[in-house]
Amino acid sequence: MSLTSLTCFIRYQIDxxxxxxxxxxxxxxxxxxxxxxGNLIGYFLPHEGSNDxxxxxxxxxxxxxxxxxxATLKTDPEGCANFEFAQARRLILREERTWLEDVASTLNLTRELTP
Structure with a gap:
């Protein structure tokens, strides 16, 4: 089975x-x-519950x-600077990555408004 679309799900424990x-x-x-x-789906900060x-x-x-x-990211000056920023500030305490297969028929669905 070949995967046509993948999402890298990153969980950060932050200070x-x-x-x-x-x-x-x-x-x-x-x-x-x-x-x-990459296709950035988004970053999400804690709002309620866990604050880290x-x-x-x-x-x-x-x-x-x-x-x-x-490979491109490793040579991107702004990308390298952003990694260095996070390391210097020690703002990320732990990082976990999980790879998910997208279920295409469920992506980007919005609620239909009824008149």
């Missing part, structure tokens, strides 16, 4: 006192990830697309 620094980090990825070939867990979701057409993205 809750550096929430705004993580926001800055995530906003930078909003410029970098699409330029390097954030999420990032990035889509790819295939594992080969992900590998191309990673």
């Amino acid at each position: 809750p006192f550096q929430r705004e620094a993580f926001r800055h980090y995530a906003e930078a990825w909003g410029r970098i990830i699409p330029r390097c070939g 867990v954030a999420w990032g979701l990035i889509g790819f057409d295939s594992l080969a697309g992900y590998e191309r993205y990673r």
